[in-house]
Amino acid sequence: MSETHEHELPFIRKYIFSMDHKIIGIQFLFMSLLFMIVGGFLAMIVRWQLGFPDREIPLVKYLPDSLNPADPAHYNAVFTMHASIMIFAVIIPILTGAFGNYLIPLMIGARDMAFPKLNMLSFWVGFVGGCVMASSFFVEGGTAATGWTAYPPLSAVPEYTGVARGQTLWIVAVLIIGTASIMGAVNYITTIVNMRAPGMHFFRMPLSVWALFITAVLQLMATPVLASALGMLLFDRTLGTHFFAPAGGGQVLLWQHLFWFYSHPAVYIMILPAMGFVSDILSTFSRKPIFGYKAMVFSIVGIAGLGFIVWGHHMFQSGMNPALGTAFMISTMVIAVPSAIKTFNWLGTLWGGAIRFTPAMINALAFVSTFIVGGLSGIFMASTPVDMFIHDTYFIVAHLHYVLFGGSLFGVFAAINYWYPKMFGRMMNQTVNTIHAVLSFIFFNLTFFPMHILGMAGHMRRIYDPTLYEFLKPWQPMNQFISVSAFLLGATQILFAVNFAYSLFRGKKAEANPWHANSLEWVAPSPPPHLNWGAHVPTVYRGPYEYSSPEVSEDYLPQNRPLVGSPTPSRTVMTPARA
Amino acid sequence: MFYVILVVTGTAFVLTEGILFYFAWRYRHRDGVRAKYTHGNSRLEVIWTVVPAVMLVFLGLASKTVWGEIKGSIPPTDQEVVVMASQFDWEVRYKGVDGQFDTADDVVIHNEMHLPLGLPTKIRLRAKDVIHSFFVPAFRLKQDAVPGLTIDVWVQPTKTGDYEIACAELCGFGHGTMRGMLTVMEPQQFQDWMKQQEAGVAPAEAAPAEAAPAEAPPA
Numbered sequence: 001m002s003e004t005h006e007h008e009l010p011f012i013r014k015y016i017f018s019m020d021h022k023i024i025g026i027q028f029l030f031m032s033l034l035f036m037i038v039g040g041f042l043a044m045i046v047r048w049q050l051g052f053p054d055r056e057i058p059l060v061k062y063l064p065d066s067l068n069p070a071d072p073a074h075y076n077a078v079f080t081m082h083a084s085i086m087i088f089a090v091i092i093p094i095l096t097g098a099f100g101n102y103l104i105p106l107m108i109g110a111r112d113m114a115f116p117k118l119n120m121l122s123f124w125v126g127f128v129g130g131c132v133m134a135s136s137f138f139v140e141g142g143t144a145a146t147g148w149t150a151y152p153p154l155s156a157v158p159e160y161t162g163v164a165r166g167q168t169l170w171i172v173a174v175l176i177i178g179t180a181s182i183m184g185a186v187n188y189i190t191t192i193v194n195m196r197a198p199g200m201h202f203f204r205m206p207l208s209v210w211a212l213f214i215t216a217v218l219q220l221m222a223t224p225v226l227a228s229a230l231g232m233l234l235f236d237r238t239l240g241t242h243f244f245a246p247a248g249g250g251q252v253l254l255w256q257h258l259f260w261f262y263s264h265p266a267v268y269i270m271i272l273p274a275m276g277f278v279s280d281i282l283s284t285f286s287r288k289p290i291f292g293y294k295a296m297v298f299s300i301v302g303i304a305g306l307g308f309i310v311w312g313h314h315m316f317q318s319g320m321n322p323a324l325g326t327a328f329m330i331s332t333m334v335i336a337v338p339s340a341i342k343t344f345n346w347l348g349t350l351w352g353g354a355i356r357f358t359p360a361m362i363n364a365l366a367f368v369s370t371f372i373v374g375g376l377s378g379i380f381m382a383s384t385p386v387d388m389f390i391h392d393t394y395f396i397v398a399h400l401h402y403v404l405f406g407g408s409l410f411g412v413f414a415a416i417n418y419w420y421p422k423m424f425g426r427m428m429n430q431t432v433n434t435i436h437a438v439l440s441f442i443f444f445n446l447t448f449f450p451m452h453i454l455g456m457a458g459h460m461r462r463i464y465d466p467t468l469y470e471f472l473k474p475w476q477p478m479n480q481f482i483s484v485s486a487f488l489l490g491a492t493q494i495l496f497a498v499n500f501a502y503s504l505f506r507g508k509k510a511e512a513n514p515w516h517a518n519s520l521e522w523v524a525p526s527p528p529p530h531l532n533w534g535a536h537v538p539t540v541y542r543g544p545y546e547y548s549s550p551e552v553s554e555d556y557l558p559q560n561r562p563l564v565g566s567p568t569p570s571r572t573v574m575t576p577a578r579a
Numbered sequence: 580m581f582y583v584i585l586v587v588t589g590t591a592f593v594l595t596e597g598i599l600f601y602f603a604w605r606y607r608h609r610d611g612v613r614a615k616y617t618h619g620n621s622r623l624e625v626i627w628t629v630v631p632a633v634m635l636v637f638l639g640l641a642s643k644t645v646w647g648e649i650k651g652s653i654p655p656t657d658q659e660v661v662v663m664a665s666q667f668d669w670e671v672r673y674k675g676v677d678g679q680f681d682t683a684d685d686v687v688i689h690n691e692m693h694l695p696l697g698l699p700t701k702i703r704l705r706a707k708d709v710i711h712s713f714f715v716p717a718f719r720l721k722q723d724a725v726p727g728l729t730i731d732v733w734v735q736p737t738k739t740g741d742y743e744i745a746c747a748e749l750c751g752f753g754h755g756t757m758r759g760m761l762t763v764m765e766p767q768q769f770q771d772w773m774k775q776q777e778a779g780v781a782p783a784e785a786a787p788a789e790a791a792p793a794e795a796p797p798a
Binding site for chain 1: 581584585587588591592595596598599602603606607608609612613614615616617618619620623624627628631632635636638639642643645646647649650651666708709710712714716717719720721722723725726727728730743745746747748749750751752753754755756758
């Protein structure tokens with residue numbers, strides 16, 4: 001994919017154990033997309049069971065026994081692995097691993113990451129973590145079955161679930177993936193702080209880079225807390241300690257505090273980069289500067305900062321002191337303010353634009369639309385008295401999918417559509433992807449919007465057969481409707497997968513700047529060569545959002561194009577540690 | 580409270596989605612029309628920061644009041660029940676004749692709870708093995724039962740009838756079937772029922788597991 005100038009590296013160093021940030025990004029992309037197929041498939045099993053609990057899944061006899069949800073213990077395992085894979089092996093690696101790696105050096109005008117070897121290590125450690133998680137499908141007793149939140153004592157004592165090795169493997173896998181993500185975060189922060197091209201001030205960085213930067217800070221600060229909690233849980237399981245066992249003087253709620261101290265910031269790790277990508281894409285295809293650039297930057301910082309003091313809103317009904325509940329309610333309400341600022345600025349960006357409806361743009365608009373729903377539904381559960389009823393119901397399931405699927409995943413689709421030509425030097429078929437984007441948006445809403453209504457009816461999460469409850473029986477047709485929509489949503493993804501794979505080899509050749517965008521990655525050839533830039537790194541004269549500027553006749557003005565009278569910035573250029 | 584939030588968020592939803600689709604349509608690309616060149620507007624930024632902030636503070640304060648009524652103080656009452664949750668069973672314990680818990684004459688039943696209409700009842704939640712969550716959808720009541728803690732909640736039923744109890748916190752393979760039935764009775768009926776239960780236990784040694792003779796637990 002990338003051409004080296006002076007010396008040709010052997011295949012294994014170039015494409016497998018590569019230290020080139022672009023190859024590592026693409027490796028992360030392929031790994032997470034493969035896991036996305038597994039995770040999506042598990043979701044289909046869950047929906048079949050909920051929609052049609054009395055009917056056997058077609059072809060179920062060909063699946064490993066541990067995937068047959070008709071056995072309630074297996075049902076727990078299936079949704080646990082759906083969530084764990086989607087969160088730890090898809091969304092986080094695809095946003096930070098794939099796009100973080102690929103975009104940061106290109107967008108700030110660096111030749112590579114600050115620590116290329118650490119970068120390579122980060123991918124391969126993450127890969128091992130993914131393999132460990134996948135291996136738990138094949139061990140005796142099956143996979144973890146305690147939800148992705150793994151609350152002890154259920155997760156701490158094997159007898160409570162009947163799952164022995166699967167849960168231990170889950171803990172180890174998440175620990176390993178967490179380590180990989182810390183390595184990545186250190187690299188991103190160092191690179192962004194030290195290796196920007198001449199003239200690339202902090203306030204000239206694209207919002208994607210800002211979002212990835214703040215996300216890396218979150219990862220660096222929150223992930224070690226998760227690691228400590230996982231360590232204690234592992235010791236409880238294997239060495240007989242009692243960190244979470246009240247009989248031995250332990251505290252059950254300690255896990256929840258530590259877990260959510262990581263996992264709430266993790267929610268923002270999973271959405272902030274997507275917000276950054278969408279900001280860039282909306283601006284590019286509206287042919288208009290982003291509205292309120294600095295407000296956008298400060299709201300990213302604000303969301304990240306507040307994200308550390310809202311974890312208790314997952315625990316309103318946990319037995320935590322109700323007075324604490326009030327404090328967490330207020331901080332959670334406040335976090336809606338920066339989110340609202342972002343939404344209004346996206347709308348402001350569209351206002352007066354000349355919008356081009358490319359597939360990337362449609363996905364970005366779908367992101368904004370679903371993020372509004374996900375953000376507003378969050379206010380319901382932030383309110384402690386309302387949460388008392390909707391906590392652990394399908395209202396929560398609807399909310400989190402509006403944010404994680406509607407938000408993060410539409411952001412990912414938009415980003416793949418947008419940067420695919422740069423990554424692979426070929427265009428995807430735009431018509432197929434337009435159909436994919438529109439159908440995904442429709443089926444997504446048909447799948448997840450009714451879940452709000454189920455939640456208001458009191459439908460609990462994580463139950464394998466809603467028809468066992470009298471008060472839920474009247475709602476079963478809605479469950480079936482959701483399941484059918486989910487199958488259609490799943491089927492729509494085949495379009496995208498086929499287009500992705502086909503275009504790798506047969507797509508139309510892409511030019512360097514197919515979207516007429518301003519940021520630096522579009523200055524490099526598609527795909528960019530090893531070390532990205534020719535003899536000199538680009539010099540930056542302005543911010544990345546100068547679309548439709550009155551200074552030039554075209555409707556875009558790349559960051560590196562000097563105009564008469566622009567001052568030439570001077571700054572020492574730092575190179576990657578290995579170069 | 581739910582409806583207050585629904586009105587506020589509903590309005591915000593219709594407005595923002597409306598604007599989104601309108602702008603997407605209104606400002607679609609047309610030949611010869613150039614996009615407006617603007618970097619933003621500070622006054623607008625201030626407006627759309629302050630307006631949501633004020634509304635959210637209002638929602639927060641309003642929610643706090645309701646939360647205080649639910650969680651703040653439990654009205655004084657003699658009517659107490661201890662619920663011990665375990666995999667996968669709700670053990671419901673009444674004081675019995677002597678008016679004391681943990682004595683031989685406690686009335687212990689499983690997966691059913693009887694409450695008198697109109698009187699506040701304090702429910703003390705405990706858990707034997709893992710975390711469970713006591714959820715009565717019709718009462719809008721949900722509270723985790725946590726091993727090692729006793730958590731008090733209170734209810735004051737306003738209507739007689741049978742209401743389902745469910746477990747709302749994943750507790751193992753039987754989580755989806757951990758179902759019980761809560762019956763609200765007229766106070767007089769409740770007294771009669773309680774007498775009958777007490778008569779069943781009082782003379783003999785209390786054997787919790789067999790102490791539910793009156794009605795078969797709902798399937």
